[in-house]
Amino acid sequence: MTPEALGPYNRRVRLVVEVRDDQDELELVSGVFGAQGWGVRPARDGDSVTVDDGYAGLVVEVPVHGSRWTARSTAVEQVTTLAKRRKLDLWVRESKLIPPRPTETQTVYHVHRRVPADAGPVLRWLAEHWAAVGGLDVRHTLQLRGEYSDEQRERALAELGARNIGGPPFDPAAHDIRRAIGPRPDSGSTQWRRDARRVAVISAVVLVCVASGIVLGAFDTAWRFTALLVPAAISWPTGAWMTSNAPRPKLVRLGCGLILAGSGTFAGWMWGRSEDTGLSGLLAGLGMTLGLGLTAFGLWYALSASWFSRNVQWFLPVLAAPLPFVIPWVGAILHAVYLEDMFGIPADAVHVGFYWQYFVAFRPLAVAVLFLLGLIALAGWARHFNVQAPVSGFFRVSLVLAGLIAVLTVVQIALDDVEKAAGRAMDAAGAGHRPPGYFGLRAELVCVRPLGDGTPVVNGPVPTTHPVLSFQPSGDTLWLWDPSPSRGEDTERHALRVRAEDVELVVAHGRRC
Numbered sequence: 001m002t003p004e005a006l007g008p009y010n011r012r013v014r015l016v017v018e019v020r021d022d023q024d025e026l027e028l029v030s031g032v033f034g035a036q037g038w039g040v041r042p043a044r045d046g047d048s049v050t051v052d053d054g055y056a057g058l059v060v061e062v063p064v065h066g067s068r069w070t071a072r073s074t075a076v077e078q079v080t081t082l083a084k085r086r087k088l089d090l091w092v093r094e095s096k097l098i099p100p101r102p103t104e105t106q107t108v109y110h111v112h113r114r115v116p117a118d119a120g121p122v123l124r125w126l127a128e129h130w131a132a133v134g135g136l137d138v139r140h141t142l143q144l145r146g147e148y149s150d151e152q153r154e155r156a157l158a159e160l161g162a163r164n165i166g167g168p169p170f171d172p173a174a175h176d177i178r179r180a181i182g183p184r185p186d187s188g189s190t191q192w193r194r195d196a197r198r199v200a201v202i203s204a205v206v207l208v209c210v211a212s213g214i215v216l217g218a219f220d221t222a223w224r225f226t227a228l229l230v231p232a233a234i235s236w237p238t239g240a241w242m243t244s245n246a247p248r249p250k251l252v253r254l255g256c257g258l259i260l261a262g263s264g265t266f267a268g269w270m271w272g273r274s275e276d277t278g279l280s281g282l283l284a285g286l287g288m289t290l291g292l293g294l295t296a297f298g299l300w301y302a303l304s305a306s307w308f309s310r311n312v313q314w315f316l317p318v319l320a321a322p323l324p325f326v327i328p329w330v331g332a333i334l335h336a337v338y339l340e341d342m343f344g345i346p347a348d349a350v351h352v353g354f355y356w357q358y359f360v361a362f363r364p365l366a367v368a369v370l371f372l373l374g375l376i377a378l379a380g381w382a383r384h385f386n387v388q389a390p391v392s393g394f395f396r397v398s399l400v401l402a403g404l405i406a407v408l409t410v411v412q413i414a415l416d417d418v419e420k421a422a423g424r425a426m427d428a429a430g431a432g433h434r435p436p437g438y439f440g441l442r443a444e445l446v447c448v449r450p451l452g453d454g455t456p457v458v459n460g461p462v463p464t465t466h467p468v469l470s471f472q473p474s475g476d477t478l479w480l481w482d483p484s485p486s487r488g489e490d491t492e493r494h495a496l497r498v499r500a501e502d503v504e505l506v507v508a509h510g511r512r513c
């Protein structure tokens with residue numbers, strides 16, 4: 001009934017479709033639906049499908065990609081949209097989501113080398129612990145349906161001994177089997193309940209240990225070490241639960257618990273040492289973590305099983321090829337804005353290393369990439385929930401507008417950074433301090449000493465009583481910037497141009513020369 005689907009899917013929706021009871025119409029509908037990769041068959045007597053007079057019933061199976069909450073409405077929308085486009089006389093009477101096949105309980109056996117019979121007590125003890133964590137495995141695994149039992153273990157040994165699919169054969173005298181480390185499955189519970197219980201237990205342990213680590217890192221008193229009692233107390237029961245599906249050495253159980261509890265405690269300690277541990281800081285951290293998680297899932301929904309993932313081998317080189325040219329171009333623009341718009345100095349009059357153009361452009365480009373990833377994640381969530389056609393058009397327009405707003409926001413952020421950096425340099429120069437640099441543009445606070453009378457100066461005169469700023473000169477012309485407020489509020493009019501052979505520059509210390 002079901003041909004190969006034309007695209008990726010993770011849901012199956014079965015529809016009862018009423019089609020005008022005409023042979024040509026039925027054949028046309030079956031052909032059109034089959035061309036989409038949908039399964040089509042006439043309704044059988046066992047289906048107990050009731051249709052109106054003059055119509056025949058078809059059972060159509062539509063593969064859908066996305067959330068199960070919107071799978072049925074998406075399938076109905078696809079069928080009705082296709083019917084309107086091809087002018088088909090049909091009606092969707094019923095829709096039902098086909099549930100996935102329940103996950104069967106399985107037991108995984110790993111083949112490992114036996115401990116030598118002539119091994120001493122210490123070597124045997126070490127070998128037993130090493131084998132329990134997989135150190136003696138021979139990279140041979142057998143998976144059997146059903147829960148563990150002694151009969152199943154005997155069947156696994158017999159199956160391994162009777163078959164050899166390549167490599168060294170299974171030798172009962174030299175090999176044995178062990179179960180994969182994991183909690184003991186509850187008899188009678190479903191796989192979903194077992195997974196939910198595991199996630200709940202691990203989450204509770206991690207949260208408690210993270211809270212203990214935050215207390216340990218946030219306080220400076222000796223009493224903070226009492227917070228370690230909580231992770232230490234839950235390490236053994238946690239490890240025993242994590243390895244309860246088979247008897248294992250106590251040290252292995254304790255080690256598994258210590259790894260889980262210790263990692264959570266260490267993460268909390270790092271958080272407590274480096275971040276604000278108040279309520280606002282915790283809420284901000286949780287919000288950031290939640291946002292990163294939603295963005296990561298949105299990117300996965302957007303890029304997995306998509307045109308991008310199928311063509312990534314040539315699409316990424318196309319995206320990366322312009323970067324060596326775009327990044328220095330953006331950096332040169334930011335350097336020019338800093339010099340020309342803020343200080344009134346031509347950009348080509350100052351020497352800057354080419355590599356600084358990459359560094360100065362990194363932050364705005366990184367912000368642009370983050371905005372882009374956020375928009376892609378939003379589109380991924382819309383794709384996952386199968387935004388319907390009436391909303392998808394508005395959503396696409398909204399994404400385009402959001403992209404334009406993101407571009408303008410990135411430009412504004414970059415220009416604000418340039419203005420703030422220039423303002424800090426001007427304030428430092430006015431206070432008689434060496435100003436901070438701006439990605440390779442390093443201004444020096446210098447005193448100007450004319451070498452003769454009547455020194456030609458553009459926008460002079462040259463101040464000799466207080467220091468001025470001098471950037472890295474390039475050529476025979478020096479551009480200086482006077483921090484004196486007497487030149488007005490327009491900072492571009494503070495720029496001076498003199499010939500290098502007419503003046504001497506001396507490094508200044510303080511507000512007077």
